[in-house]
Amino acid sequence: xxxxxxxxxxxxxxxxxxxxxxxxxxxxxxxxxxxxxxxxxxxxxxxxxxxxxxxxxxxxxxxxxxxxxxxxxxxxxxxxxxxxxxxxxxxxxxxxxxxxxxxxxxxxxxxxxxxxxxxxxxxxxxxxxxxxxx
Numbered sequence: 001x002x003x004x005x006x007x008x009x010x011x012x013x014x015x016x017x018x019x020x021x022x023x024x025x026x027x028x029x030x031x032x033x034x035x036x037x038x039x040x041x042x043x044x045x046x047x048x049x050x051x052x053x054x055x056x057x058x059x060x061x062x063x064x065x066x067x068x069x070x071x072x073x074x075x076x077x078x079x080x081x082x083x084x085x086x087x088x089x090x091x092x093x094x095x096x097x098x099x100x101x102x103x104x105x106x107x108x109x110x111x112x113x114x115x116x117x118x119x120x121x122x123x124x125x126x127x128x129x130x131x132x133x134x
C-alpha cells in the first residue's frame with residue numbers, strides 16, 4: 001500500500017507531487033532543492049543551497065519515519081559539475097559510513113533558474129523498536 005509523505009510547508013502540493021511515498025519499509029523522497037520555507041531558493045551560493053537541500057531532505061525523511069542515516073540511495077543533480085568537491089563536502093557533513101549509494105549528475109537546469117542542486121533519495125523505514133545500527 002502506498003502512503004503519501006507530507007511536510008509542512010508542502011511546496012509540492014500545487015504541482016500534484018508528493019514529498020515522498022512510503023511503500024512497506026522503503027521511502028522514496030522527491031527531489032529536494034535549496035528552497036526555504038517560503039518556497040524561494042536561498043541566497044548564498046551553491047553550499048548554502050546544498051545545506052538547505054539536505055535540511056529539506058532530512059525533514060521529508062523524518063516525516064516518512066526515516067532519517068539521513070537510513071538513506072540507501074541518493075541522486076544528486078547539479079547544474080555545474082564544477083561543484084563536485086562541494087557535493088563531496090556536503091555528503092561528508094550529512095551522511096556517515098556506510099555511505100549511501102550515489103549518483104551525481106550534471107543537468108542543464110532545475111525547476112527554478114536560480115536552483116543549482118536537487119537531491120532525491122530512497123531510504124529504509126525503521127520499525128519501532130529497531131536499534132540504530134549506524
